[in-house]
Amino acid sequence: MPITFHILPPCTELAEALQSKIDHKTKPLGALGQLEALALQIGLCQNTLSPQLSQPSIIIFAGDHGIVESGVSAYPQVVTAQMIGNFLAGGAAISVFAKQHGLNLWIVDAGVNADINPHEQLIAAKIAKGTQNFLSQPAMTMAQCLTAIQAGADIVLQRYNAGCHCIGFGEMGIGNTSSAALLMHCLTGIDLSQCVGRGAGLDDAQLQHKLTVLKHALAHHGTLTDPLTALSSFGGFEIAMLVGAYLKAAELNMLCLVDGFISTAALLVASKLYASVVDYCVFSHVSNEQGHQALxxxxxxxxxxxxxxxxxxxxxxxxAYPLVQSAVLFLNNMATFDEAQVANKNTDH
Incomplete structure (x- = not known):
């Protein structure tokens, strides 16, 4: 791979000390359930007994897809650029939720088929005005794919240098569930029919048409098992930047928060390049898009x-961020039995 990362599995030397710290909090063993496993993971990722969620940020990578011209989406391509305007104006769901929880929000123009006006929250990194229609040709050249991966990595490095150690990645791109479905099929071997979902709201007939189009695309390109070839053939510029973003974040020992189906498909690609990237990731939710649970x-x-x-x-x-925050807060701030002068479990019987 022309672009290389140095990603090691999280250091396990602190695992025993972290688990002991968790177990000695004023609670029965395991009483905080999944939060305890989450606290352990975060501590191991950051290689510390006292992890911090400094400058928590969400980066949304946006790009357009040539496959939209083949009728795979319920919405026209122009919605991608319109939604970027909504993000920047503070009117989108993520804008509201990010503000609610004190999360820094950045929007990346990875390859939107429009000219986006400058904005303090906008990062201009356009590779091209949308990908090609992968029904008949690769979505992007390998050079474009590698450039996008590097761009995603560079953006994360900028956030890290600004003090961010907890980062989440979202996406926006009409048609990108088609890309995600094909990447999932190619890299997992799961039947394409189980990977293709309704996206932004297809009805039954539209869903069947989408599946037919994607089967034709597979017939043209073949089932591609090499992650970079699959990404360049079927991906989007925003998905390729997500791949680079995950890899750089893991290299920097940052905690990565994963969103839904498309973001997870990008992580799948990243994991095929460097398996340890998944160890740095927290999966925020399982979405209603068919295929995400299997992925x-x-x-x-x-x-x-x-x-x-x-x-x-x-x-x-x-x-999901408040749960991550709670895991770190209980690990750092919750009293131990000794500190609170509370009797621990009776071990004499």
Whole structure:
């Protein structure tokens, strides 16, 4: 791979000390359930007994897809650019939730088929004005794919250098569930019919048409098992940037919060390049998009929330963040039995 990352599994040397710290809090063993496992994971990712969620941020990568011209989406392509305007104006769900929970929000123009006016929250990184229609040709060249991966990595490095150690990745791109479904099929071997869902709201006939189009695309390209070839053939610029973002975040020992189906498909690609990237990831929720639950199972991911979300744009991350925050707060601030002068479990019987 021309672009390389140095990603090691989280250090396990602190595991015993972290578990002891968790177990000696004023509670029965395991009483905080999944929050305890989450606290342990966060401590191991950051290699510390006292992890911090400094400058927590969500980055939304946005791009357009040529496959939309083949009728796979319920919405026209122009909605991608319109939603970016909504994000920047503070009117989208993620805008509201990010503000509610004190999360920094950044929008990346990875490849939107429009000119986006400058804004303090906008990061201009356009590779091209949308991908090609992968029904008849690769979505992007390999050079474009690698450029997008590097761009995603560079954006994360900028946030890290600004003091961010907890980061979540969302996406926006009309048609990108089609890309995610094909990537999932190619890289997991799960039948395409189980990977294709309704996206932003297809009816039964539209869903069948989408599946037919994607089968034709597979017939043209073949089932591609190399992650970079699959990504360049079927992906979007926003998905490729997500891949680079995950890999750089893991390299920097940052905690990564994963959103829904498309974001998880990008993580799948990243994991095929560097398996240890998944160890740095917290899965915020399991979405209502068909395929996401199977994809999480493939990655051995346990979601924090099940709310039937299918919005994307990092919305699940913002909703799950308070749980991540609670895991860190109890680890750092909750009293031990000795500190609180509370009797521990009677061990004499």
């Amino acid at each position: 999480l199972a493939y990655l051995n991911g346990k979601a924090l929330l099940t709310l039937d979300l299918r919005l994307g744009e990092g919305s699940g991350i913002a909703l």
